[in-house]
Amino acid sequence: MAGNNGVFRFDGRKFVVTGAARGIGYAIARLVAASGGAVAVLDLEGANPEAAASELRREVENAEILTEICDVSSYDQVRAARDALEARWGRADTLINNAGIAYNAPAEEMSVEEWDRMLKINLSGVFYCSQVFGAPMLQERSGCIVSIASMSGLIVNRPQPQVAYNVAKAGVVMLTKSLAAEWAPRGVRVNAVAPGYISTSLTRAWVGTDAMRDYWLGGTPLGRMGTPEEIAYAVAFLASSGASFVTGETLVADGGYTLW
């Protein structure tokens, strides 16, 4: 076999990326577009997905970018976004569940509202999108889902107390396995990426603090934070035909953090 036979190209593919207006989601959208795929950017109205789409078109020549306003924690909004996209674009063959929030609070102080909100966005949102965008994939017997979990779904991070985030991300890891097992015979692969600490607005407040130096960087064998682009490459692998025999997997991309 010569070269990679174009398995890492996405020409003719249609990706839905949730939470793609910034951060890791934006980097995924840009890599997909630069690799020939069309991208639908789904995000909250306040995140201004239209501005992100303009930036993507500026950064990637001939990029095919659509946008839909969608709060992934609303099943109705997810269904409405899929229906609107299908009318404009046809069926999406790939879903990237990236949208998510972070929230720190000691377990004994966390309010029920914050607990519910975290689970609704970071776990239920992944299920809603997978079910809604997965349905036409199952019908066509072809499709692919990649969710952004976290190393926090595998270990308990320090020093920040984030029980709800950890539980939601552990749920994403098991959701990935469960959907993969159910849908493998029907042509749909389901995988996840578990990032370590990545430089985005989610982690910005910690930059330069002693806690970050001592725990985050000190606990990472590679000795630095990752970039959104480094997560996008892991996602692109799982979404590519190069991963055609991979399903139910959570690919850890954490600079080695979970080794120690």
Ligand SMILES: NC(=O)c1ccc[n+]([C@@H]2O[C@H](COP(=O)([O-])OP(=O)(O)OC[C@H]3O[C@@H](n4cnc5c(N)ncnc54)[C@H](O)[C@@H]3O)[C@@H](O)[C@H]2O)c1
């Ligand atoms: N940054 C990290 O260190 C890190 C580490 C592990 C996992 N992750 C995960 O990566 C994903 C992306 O995080 P990021 O660091 O790029 O954060 P970010 O805050 O920069 O971007 C998150 C995006 O999701 C959108 N979003 C939030 N709630 C939404 C909702 N209800 N519906 C639709 N969109 C919504 C936001 O508007 C934003 O555009 C998240 O799932 C996060 O948990 C991040």
